[in-house]
Amino acid sequence: MASSIGKIVRISIFGQSHSAGIGVVMEGVPAGKKIDLERLRAFLSRRAPGGMPWSTPRKEADLPEFLGGIVDGVTCGAPLAAVIRNTNTKSEDYDELRRIPRPGHADYTAQVKYGGAQDVSGGGHFSGRLTAPLCIAGGIALQLLEQEGVAVGAHIARIGAVCDARFDALRVTADGVRAPGSKAFPVIDDAAGEAMIAAIAEARAAGDSVGGVIECAAVGMPAGVGEPMFDGVEGALARMLFGVPAVKGVEFGAGFGAADLFGSQNNDSYRMENGRVALQSNNAGGILGGITNGAPVVVRAAFKPTPSISRPQMSVDMERGQNAELEVRGRHDPCVVVRAVPVVEAACALALYDLLLQSRSV
Amino acid sequence: MASSIGKIVRISIFGQSHSAGIGVVMEGVPAGKKIDLERLRAFLSRRAPGGMPWSTPRKEADLPEFLGGIVDGVTCGAPLAAVIRNTNTKSEDYDELRRIPRPGHADYTAQVKYGGAQDVSGGGHFSGRLTAPLCIAGGIALQLLEQEGVAVGAHIARIGAVCDARFDALRVTADGVRAPGSKAFPVIDDAAGEAMIAAIAEARAAGDSVGGVIECAAVGMPAGVGEPMFDGVEGALARMLFGVPAVKGVEFGAGFGAADLFGSQNNDSYRMENGRVALQSNNAGGILGGITNGAPVVVRAAFKPTPSISRPQMSVDMERGQNAELEVRGRHDPCVVVRAVPVVEAACALALYDLLLQSRSV
Amino acid sequence: MASSIGKIVRISIFGQSHSAGIGVVMEGVPAGKKIDLERLRAFLSRRAPGGMPWSTPRKEADLPEFLGGIVDGVTCGAPLAAVIRNTNTKSEDYDELRRIPRPGHADYTAQVKYGGAQDVSGGGHFSGRLTAPLCIAGGIALQLLEQEGVAVGAHIARIGAVCDARFDALRVTADGVRAPGSKAFPVIDDAAGEAMIAAIAEARAAGDSVGGVIECAAVGMPAGVGEPMFDGVEGALARMLFGVPAVKGVEFGAGFGAADLFGSQNNDSYRMENGRVALQSNNAGGILGGITNGAPVVVRAAFKPTPSISRPQMSVDMERGQNAELEVRGRHDPCVVVRAVPVVEAACALALYDLLLQSRSV
Amino acid sequence: MASSIGKIVRISIFGQSHSAGIGVVMEGVPAGKKIDLERLRAFLSRRAPGGMPWSTPRKEADLPEFLGGIVDGVTCGAPLAAVIRNTNTKSEDYDELRRIPRPGHADYTAQVKYGGAQDVSGGGHFSGRLTAPLCIAGGIALQLLEQEGVAVGAHIARIGAVCDARFDALRVTADGVRAPGSKAFPVIDDAAGEAMIAAIAEARAAGDSVGGVIECAAVGMPAGVGEPMFDGVEGALARMLFGVPAVKGVEFGAGFGAADLFGSQNNDSYRMENGRVALQSNNAGGILGGITNGAPVVVRAAFKPTPSISRPQMSVDMERGQNAELEVRGRHDPCVVVRAVPVVEAACALALYDLLLQSRSV
Incomplete structure (x- = not known):
C-alpha cells in the first residue's frame, strides 16, 4: 500500500488503527513558516470523537508529537513528521471480522488483496482513524494558506434529507467560510443543524446510520492556480477527497446541477467593477479550464452512511x-x-496549498 | 503546462486546437499486445463531429498516425506515439477572444496564467479537441482491457431533465455495457434518446446549449485492484475524468444519492452463490476501501452545458x-x-488499465 | 517502456530507430519564452553524423517539426512536441540480430524482456538515435538556462588514454564552457584533439572502437538549487546522464579522485572577496549537501566504447x-x-533547468 | 525538502540529527512477507558507531520502533513506519556553525536555501545520521530480495591509495558478496584491510580524514529488470546512491575504466553453457540498455573524505x-x-527491489 499524495507538498500517511501509532510525513513545506501548535490541536479536536450524540463515546486525545521539521514552532525546511500513539485499542472486538x-x-476487498497477513484489527490502515494524521498535515496547510491570504472552511450541507x-x-x-467550523455542530443555519441532530439520533436509536454531503469553500485563492487537463484544480481536489474513507461523490460549483442548466444560465459572465474583472455568478466553483479564476473555490463531497x-x-x-x-x-x-467536516477542510487545504506552490515554479 | 497522468501506463497529451498537430505518447504498454487499428478508428469516429443535429457541422477525420510503439499491429514495448494533423483550422474566428x-x-484564466503568449486560437491546449488524443490512448486501453476480460462502456444518463x-x-x-456505444445516439432506452435529441434541438434553436450526465461501467474487473486512501480506484478515475473539459462532478455507485440512504439500505450484503461470495446489491459502485470488489465499477460524470x-x-x-x-x-x-461518451469510456479505460497493471507489481 | 523524466520540466521520448518517426514531448516550460529555432538546429547539427573520420557516413538532417507548444518562436505554455521523421532506414541490416x-x-536483454514483439530494427527504442529528441528538449533547455544567466558546455575530457x-x-x-562546442572537434586543447582523432582513426582501421570521458560544466547556477538526499543535484544529473546510452560512470567535482585526497585537501574553504563569500577551490563540483553553492557545477560521464x-x-x-x-x-x-558531447550538454541542461524551476516553488 | 524516492517501493525519510527522532516510511512492500527483526538489528549495528579506531566514540543504539506495517514479524501490506529516538545529542557543539x-x-548551501530557520544542530536533515533510517528500509529490502533469491553485499574497495x-x-x-559484511572491517583481502586501518589511524592522528570507494554487487538478479533510458537500472541505483551524503561518483562494471578499453575488449561476448546463454566477461556490470542481463550487478561509489x-x-x-x-x-x-558499507548495501537493495517489483507489473 501507498498512502501518499502531492507534488511539491507531499504527504505520506502511516499506521493502522491498532498498531503502535499512526502519523504523517509532510514534505515540501518551506522553511521559516510559523505553525501555531495550539491552533493545530484545537483543529484536531474538531475531528476527535467526544461523547456528542452524533459520535462514538470513545475518548481520544490524539495529540501529535512532532519528531522533525519544526523547531520552536517554526518549520526548518526538513520534512515534517508527526506521530500519534494508539492507546485505547480493543482488538478483541474485531476477531470475527477476518x-x-x-x-x-x-x-x-482487503482480504482478497492482502490475504491473511492484513491487519484487520480496528480496520487496520483502512480505518477512519487514519484521517487523524491527514488532519495534522491539513491543519498545517490551513495555517500556511491563511498566511497566503486564503481561508478554507466547510459545513454540513446535508444529512439525509435535511439541508x-x-x-x-x-x-x-473568509469569516464566512470559517464560521461553521467554530460551532459544535458545523452548519450555517442552526435550525437545520437541530433537524440534522434529530435525524442522526433517530438513526442511532434504530441501530442504523445516515450519510450526508459536506460543502467546502476556499476564499482568497489567486487566479491562475492549476493547469488544464490532468493537473487541474478539480482533479487534485477530487483525488485527495476520494482518499477520505466513505466519500462517494465530488462536485464543483453547480456540479451535477449544471446538467440541468442551459449554457446561458450556467456561464458566469464578466463585468468590470472598480477597474477589475468581476464574475457575476460562480457556477464554475471558481475553476475554469482547471485553473482558478479568483472566485471562491467551491466543492462538495458526498459521504455514504457509516x-x-x-x-x-x-x-x-x-x-x-x-x-x-x-x-x-x-x-x-x-x-x-x-x-468529517475538518477532514474535508484538511484535504482541500492540502491540495490547494500544493497547487499554489506548484503555480510559483513557472 | 503538463497534460500527463498515470503510474505504470502513463499518457502525455500534446498540441493545440490550431497547431500543426495534436497527439499522445502512451508509456508502459506491455510488448506483444495486438491492437486492432480498424476498431480503434471506429472508436475514434464515435467522438468525431459529423453533422448530427447535436453536433457541430465540422468534418474531422482525425485519423491518427502512429510514429512509434506499434509494428504490424502489435505493440513492441516502446512508448506508443500517435499524431493527428490539424487541417480544418479557422484561426480568424478567434482573434477577438484574446x-x-x-x-x-x-x-x-489562461490569460491570467499564461499571458499574451498563450495560443488562444481554437481554444489552444484547452480545446475539447484535445480529447481526440485521449481517445486514441483510451481506445487502445479499451482493447487491452478486453484482452484481460474487462468490458467498459458508457451511455448518456441524462440531458437536462431527460433521463x-x-x-x-x-x-x-459485458454486452450490456457495450450496447449503447453501438448506437448513433448512445443510450439504453431509445425513447429517452429521442426526447434528449429533441431537448438538444430545442436548445440549439434558442442559440443555447445543455449539459448532462454520462454513466460508465466496467464489467469483469477482478477483485483486489486499487489501494486504500489516495491510490484508490475512485481517486484515479476521478482525476482522469476531471481532466476531460466540462466535467464538474464525479460519483461512484449510489454517489450523492448515498447521502439519502440509511446504512442498512446502502450496505451491499454478501451471500454465498455457487460456492462464491456474491454481492446482493452494488451501491458501492464496485469499490470498497478504494479496492475493487469484483462487482461492476460504476461511475457517473456530470458535464456542464457547452x-x-x-x-x-x-x-x-x-x-x-x-x-x-x-x-x-x-x-x-x-x-x-x-x-463525450467515448471520451468517458477512454478516460475510464486508461485509469482502470493502469490500476490493473499496478496491482500486478505486488 | 517509459522514457520520461523530470518533475516540473518533464520530457517523454518516443519512437524507434526505424519507426515512422522519433520525437519528444516537453512539459512544464513556462509561456512567453523565446526559442531561437535556428540556434536549436545548429545545436542539433553538432550531434548529427556527417562524414567526419570519427563518425558514421550516414547523412541525417534530423530537423524537427514542432507540432505544438511554440507559436511564432515563442512558447505558449502548452507542452512542446517535436517530431523527426525517420527516412534513411535500412532494416535489412538488422534481421539476423533478433x-x-x-x-x-x-x-x-531486450529479447529477454520484450520477447519477439520488440522492434529490433536499427536498435529500436534502444538506439543512440533516440538521443536526437533528447537534444531537441535539451537544446531548448540550454536556451532557457541562458535566459536565466546559466551557461552549460562540455568537451571531450579523454578518448582512451589521450586526455x-x-x-x-x-x-x-560562460564563454569558456561554450568554447569547445564551437569547434568541429570539441576539446579545450586542440593538440590533444589531434591525438584523439588519431586514436579514433587507428581503432577504426582495426575494425574496433574506443570509449572516453566527457566533462560538462554549468556556469552561473545560483546557490540554493537542489535539495538534500534524493532530490539533490547529483542524483538528478546522474539519472539523466545514465539515460544516455553507453554511459557507465558519472562523477562530480573531484569525483573518484576525491577518494585519494585527505579532508584537508578536498574541503573547499571560504574567503570573503569583495564582500561576498567566495570558494577557494571546487572539489565539490559546485554541490554541497545536494545543493548548488554558486560555483560551477562540474560533472564527468564515462562512455564505453561503441x-x-x-x-x-x-x-x-x-x-x-x-x-x-x-x-x-x-x-x-x-x-x-x-x-555525445552535445547530448551530455542537453542532458545536463534539462536536469538543471528542472531543478532551477523546482527551487522557485518554495 | 523532500527525502523520498521510489516508484512501487517508495521511502520517505524524516527527522534531523538532534530532533526528537528520525525515521522512515516505506510504502509498497507486499503483505505477508516475513521480516526477521533480529537480523535487521544486526544489520543496523554494522552502521552504528562503536569505538572502533576508524569511527567516532559516540555510542548509539539506534534501535528502531515500528509504528505500523508489521504485525508479529510479518508485513501486513500497510506502509512500514519506523522511528529511532534521538537521545545522545549535544547541541552546544554546533552553535557557532550557523x-x-x-x-x-x-x-x-543550507543557509542560502533555508535561511535562519534551518535546523543546523548536528547537521539537521543533512546529517549522516539520516542514513540510519535509510538502513532500516534497506535492511528490509535486503531480506525481501533474499526471499527472491537475490544477494546484495559490499566491501571497501579502496581507502586513499590502499586497494x-x-x-x-x-x-x-551469494556467499561471496555477503562475506565482507560479516567481518568487523568489511574487505575481501584482510591484509589490505590492515593497511586501510593503518591509513585511517594515520589520518586521525594528523587531525585529518580520508575518502574511499565502496564496491557493491547483487547476485541472482533475474535478466529483464529495468528499462531503457531514464528508468534503467544504472539511473535508479545512481540516484539512490547520490542520496547518500559524501558520495561524489558512481560507476557500473568497468565504469570509468571502460573509457580505456577497445570495444573488442569491453564487449562481453556470449557462449552457450549447459544449454543456457552465458556471458564470458562482465564489463557491463550486469546491465545492458538499462536492463539486467542475469550477470551480477556491480556498482562502485566514491566517497569524499569526511x-x-x-x-x-x-x-x-x-x-x-x-x-x-x-x-x-x-x-x-x-x-x-x-x-558506509551497509548504507551502500541498503541503498542498492532498495533500488533493486523497487525495480524488481516494477518489472512484474507488465
Missing part, C-alpha cells in the same frame, strides 16, 4: 464458505459526516 | 478595461455530452 | 541454441564520444 | 562579513567509508 466481512467496509443553507458561492468571505450499524446484516463466513448473520459490535458513529 | 473572454471558457435508464449496477454484462452559445453574453474587454457584449461565432456543439 | 545478440548491445585539459572548476567562464565493431565476435544463436560468430554490419561510429 | 560554515559541509581485491564480476556468489576534521580551516563569518578560522569540534569519523 472471516465474516462487514457489508460496506473494506474487510472483503443546510449553502455558502454564497460568489460573495462568501457502514458499521448495530442491526443484524447478511454476510458470509469466508472460512466455512457459508452464509452468516453479522452483528457489528464495538463503538461507532451513527454519522461520520459531522467529524 | 481581449474578450468567453464566459464559461478558460479564456480568462435514460441506468445500467443494472449488479447484473450488467459554454459556447450563440446568444449574446456579457463580458469585458480586458485591453480597454470596459464592459463588452460578446457573440461567440464559430461552430460549436449545442451539447458536448453525446460526443 | 537471433544472434550483439555483445555490448541491448539485443539480448584533454580540464575546465578550471573554480574560474571557468559496442558495434566490425571485427568478428563470439555470440550465440538463441533460436538454435548454439554458439555463433557474429560480424556486425552496417554503419557505426568508431567512437560515440564526439557526437 | 555563522561560520564548515568547508565541505552543507552549512553554507582491496575486487569481486569477481562474473563468478562472485569534511569534519580537527585541523584549523579557513572559512568566513557570514554574520560579520569577514574571514574566520574554524576548528571543528565534536566527535567525527576520520573515515565514513567503513560505516
Whole structure:
C-alpha cells in the first residue's frame, strides 16, 4: 500500500488503527513558516470523537508529537513528521471480522488483496482513524494558506434529507467560510443543524446510520492556480477527497446541477467593477479550464452512511464458505459526516496549498 | 503546462486546437499486445463531429498516425506515439477572444496564467479537441482491457431533465455495457434518446446549449485492484475524468444519492452463490476501501452545458478595461455530452488499465 | 517502456530507430519564452553524423517539426512536441540480430524482456538515435538556462588514454564552457584533439572502437538549487546522464579522485572577496549537501566504447541454441564520444533547468 | 525538502540529527512477507558507531520502533513506519556553525536555501545520521530480495591509495558478496584491510580524514529488470546512491575504466553453457540498455573524505562579513567509508527491489 499524495507538498500517511501509532510525513513545506501548535490541536479536536450524540463515546486525545521539521514552532525546511500513539485499542472486538466481512467496509476487498497477513484489527490502515494524521498535515496547510491570504472552511450541507443553507458561492468571505467550523455542530443555519441532530439520533436509536454531503469553500485563492487537463484544480481536489474513507461523490460549483442548466444560465459572465474583472455568478466553483479564476473555490463531497450499524446484516463466513448473520459490535458513529467536516477542510487545504506552490515554479 | 497522468501506463497529451498537430505518447504498454487499428478508428469516429443535429457541422477525420510503439499491429514495448494533423483550422474566428473572454471558457484564466503568449486560437491546449488524443490512448486501453476480460462502456444518463435508464449496477454484462456505444445516439432506452435529441434541438434553436450526465461501467474487473486512501480506484478515475473539459462532478455507485440512504439500505450484503461470495446489491459502485470488489465499477460524470452559445453574453474587454457584449461565432456543439461518451469510456479505460497493471507489481 | 523524466520540466521520448518517426514531448516550460529555432538546429547539427573520420557516413538532417507548444518562436505554455521523421532506414541490416545478440548491445536483454514483439530494427527504442529528441528538449533547455544567466558546455575530457585539459572548476567562464562546442572537434586543447582523432582513426582501421570521458560544466547556477538526499543535484544529473546510452560512470567535482585526497585537501574553504563569500577551490563540483553553492557545477560521464565493431565476435544463436560468430554490419561510429558531447550538454541542461524551476516553488 | 524516492517501493525519510527522532516510511512492500527483526538489528549495528579506531566514540543504539506495517514479524501490506529516538545529542557543539560554515559541509548551501530557520544542530536533515533510517528500509529490502533469491553485499574497495581485491564480476556468489559484511572491517583481502586501518589511524592522528570507494554487487538478479533510458537500472541505483551524503561518483562494471578499453575488449561476448546463454566477461556490470542481463550487478561509489576534521580551516563569518578560522569540534569519523558499507548495501537493495517489483507489473 501507498498512502501518499502531492507534488511539491507531499504527504505520506502511516499506521493502522491498532498498531503502535499512526502519523504523517509532510514534505515540501518551506522553511521559516510559523505553525501555531495550539491552533493545530484545537483543529484536531474538531475531528476527535467526544461523547456528542452524533459520535462514538470513545475518548481520544490524539495529540501529535512532532519528531522533525519544526523547531520552536517554526518549520526548518526538513520534512515534517508527526506521530500519534494508539492507546485505547480493543482488538478483541474485531476477531470475527477476518472471516465474516462487514457489508460496506473494506474487510472483503482487503482480504482478497492482502490475504491473511492484513491487519484487520480496528480496520487496520483502512480505518477512519487514519484521517487523524491527514488532519495534522491539513491543519498545517490551513495555517500556511491563511498566511497566503486564503481561508478554507466547510459545513454540513446535508444529512439525509435535511439541508443546510449553502455558502454564497460568489460573495462568501473568509469569516464566512470559517464560521461553521467554530460551532459544535458545523452548519450555517442552526435550525437545520437541530433537524440534522434529530435525524442522526433517530438513526442511532434504530441501530442504523445516515450519510450526508459536506460543502467546502476556499476564499482568497489567486487566479491562475492549476493547469488544464490532468493537473487541474478539480482533479487534485477530487483525488485527495476520494482518499477520505466513505466519500462517494465530488462536485464543483453547480456540479451535477449544471446538467440541468442551459449554457446561458450556467456561464458566469464578466463585468468590470472598480477597474477589475468581476464574475457575476460562480457556477464554475471558481475553476475554469482547471485553473482558478479568483472566485471562491467551491466543492462538495458526498459521504455514504457509516457502514458499521448495530442491526443484524447478511454476510458470509469466508472460512466455512457459508452464509452468516453479522452483528457489528464495538463503538461507532451513527454519522461520520459531522467529524468529517475538518477532514474535508484538511484535504482541500492540502491540495490547494500544493497547487499554489506548484503555480510559483513557472 | 503538463497534460500527463498515470503510474505504470502513463499518457502525455500534446498540441493545440490550431497547431500543426495534436497527439499522445502512451508509456508502459506491455510488448506483444495486438491492437486492432480498424476498431480503434471506429472508436475514434464515435467522438468525431459529423453533422448530427447535436453536433457541430465540422468534418474531422482525425485519423491518427502512429510514429512509434506499434509494428504490424502489435505493440513492441516502446512508448506508443500517435499524431493527428490539424487541417480544418479557422484561426480568424478567434482573434477577438484574446481581449474578450468567453464566459464559461478558460479564456480568462489562461490569460491570467499564461499571458499574451498563450495560443488562444481554437481554444489552444484547452480545446475539447484535445480529447481526440485521449481517445486514441483510451481506445487502445479499451482493447487491452478486453484482452484481460474487462468490458467498459458508457451511455448518456441524462440531458437536462431527460433521463435514460441506468445500467443494472449488479447484473450488467459485458454486452450490456457495450450496447449503447453501438448506437448513433448512445443510450439504453431509445425513447429517452429521442426526447434528449429533441431537448438538444430545442436548445440549439434558442442559440443555447445543455449539459448532462454520462454513466460508465466496467464489467469483469477482478477483485483486489486499487489501494486504500489516495491510490484508490475512485481517486484515479476521478482525476482522469476531471481532466476531460466540462466535467464538474464525479460519483461512484449510489454517489450523492448515498447521502439519502440509511446504512442498512446502502450496505451491499454478501451471500454465498455457487460456492462464491456474491454481492446482493452494488451501491458501492464496485469499490470498497478504494479496492475493487469484483462487482461492476460504476461511475457517473456530470458535464456542464457547452459554454459556447450563440446568444449574446456579457463580458469585458480586458485591453480597454470596459464592459463588452460578446457573440461567440464559430461552430460549436449545442451539447458536448453525446460526443463525450467515448471520451468517458477512454478516460475510464486508461485509469482502470493502469490500476490493473499496478496491482500486478505486488 | 517509459522514457520520461523530470518533475516540473518533464520530457517523454518516443519512437524507434526505424519507426515512422522519433520525437519528444516537453512539459512544464513556462509561456512567453523565446526559442531561437535556428540556434536549436545548429545545436542539433553538432550531434548529427556527417562524414567526419570519427563518425558514421550516414547523412541525417534530423530537423524537427514542432507540432505544438511554440507559436511564432515563442512558447505558449502548452507542452512542446517535436517530431523527426525517420527516412534513411535500412532494416535489412538488422534481421539476423533478433537471433544472434550483439555483445555490448541491448539485443539480448531486450529479447529477454520484450520477447519477439520488440522492434529490433536499427536498435529500436534502444538506439543512440533516440538521443536526437533528447537534444531537441535539451537544446531548448540550454536556451532557457541562458535566459536565466546559466551557461552549460562540455568537451571531450579523454578518448582512451589521450586526455584533454580540464575546465578550471573554480574560474571557468560562460564563454569558456561554450568554447569547445564551437569547434568541429570539441576539446579545450586542440593538440590533444589531434591525438584523439588519431586514436579514433587507428581503432577504426582495426575494425574496433574506443570509449572516453566527457566533462560538462554549468556556469552561473545560483546557490540554493537542489535539495538534500534524493532530490539533490547529483542524483538528478546522474539519472539523466545514465539515460544516455553507453554511459557507465558519472562523477562530480573531484569525483573518484576525491577518494585519494585527505579532508584537508578536498574541503573547499571560504574567503570573503569583495564582500561576498567566495570558494577557494571546487572539489565539490559546485554541490554541497545536494545543493548548488554558486560555483560551477562540474560533472564527468564515462562512455564505453561503441559496442558495434566490425571485427568478428563470439555470440550465440538463441533460436538454435548454439554458439555463433557474429560480424556486425552496417554503419557505426568508431567512437560515440564526439557526437555525445552535445547530448551530455542537453542532458545536463534539462536536469538543471528542472531543478532551477523546482527551487522557485518554495 | 523532500527525502523520498521510489516508484512501487517508495521511502520517505524524516527527522534531523538532534530532533526528537528520525525515521522512515516505506510504502509498497507486499503483505505477508516475513521480516526477521533480529537480523535487521544486526544489520543496523554494522552502521552504528562503536569505538572502533576508524569511527567516532559516540555510542548509539539506534534501535528502531515500528509504528505500523508489521504485525508479529510479518508485513501486513500497510506502509512500514519506523522511528529511532534521538537521545545522545549535544547541541552546544554546533552553535557557532550557523555563522561560520564548515568547508565541505552543507552549512553554507543550507543557509542560502533555508535561511535562519534551518535546523543546523548536528547537521539537521543533512546529517549522516539520516542514513540510519535509510538502513532500516534497506535492511528490509535486503531480506525481501533474499526471499527472491537475490544477494546484495559490499566491501571497501579502496581507502586513499590502499586497494582491496575486487569481486569477481562474473563468478562472485551469494556467499561471496555477503562475506565482507560479516567481518568487523568489511574487505575481501584482510591484509589490505590492515593497511586501510593503518591509513585511517594515520589520518586521525594528523587531525585529518580520508575518502574511499565502496564496491557493491547483487547476485541472482533475474535478466529483464529495468528499462531503457531514464528508468534503467544504472539511473535508479545512481540516484539512490547520490542520496547518500559524501558520495561524489558512481560507476557500473568497468565504469570509468571502460573509457580505456577497445570495444573488442569491453564487449562481453556470449557462449552457450549447459544449454543456457552465458556471458564470458562482465564489463557491463550486469546491465545492458538499462536492463539486467542475469550477470551480477556491480556498482562502485566514491566517497569524499569526511569534511569534519580537527585541523584549523579557513572559512568566513557570514554574520560579520569577514574571514574566520574554524576548528571543528565534536566527535567525527576520520573515515565514513567503513560505516558506509551497509548504507551502500541498503541503498542498492532498495533500488533493486523497487525495480524488481516494477518489472512484474507488465
